[in-house]
Amino acid sequence: MPDPFRLGVRVKPGARRDVVGGRWDGANLVVAVAAPAVEGKANDAVRRALAEAFGVRRQDVRIVRGERGRDKLVELDPAPVDARERLERLLGG
Secondary structure: OOOOEEEEEEEEOOOOOOEEEEEEOOOEEEEEOOOOOOOOHHHHHHHHHHHHHHOOOHHHEEEEEOOOOOEEEEEEOOOOOOHHHHHHHHHOO
């Protein structure tokens, strides 16, 4: 079983639609979500969007750090075998 995969994300709540892709500050993946940043709604939307982008279940996506901020550290556990390649594609590289 692969080790957990961690990645930094920058969240943009209140977007027109949910979109995963692009870079923020060099290395962080941008996750735009339509949900507002109230009562954990944006965090739930981030977990859903990342689960879909990486092909994992929503419950396999955990916010490790940054629950209340826009910059978060997210863990995929178990991680898909191609997690690093998917991240590179999403970052635009």
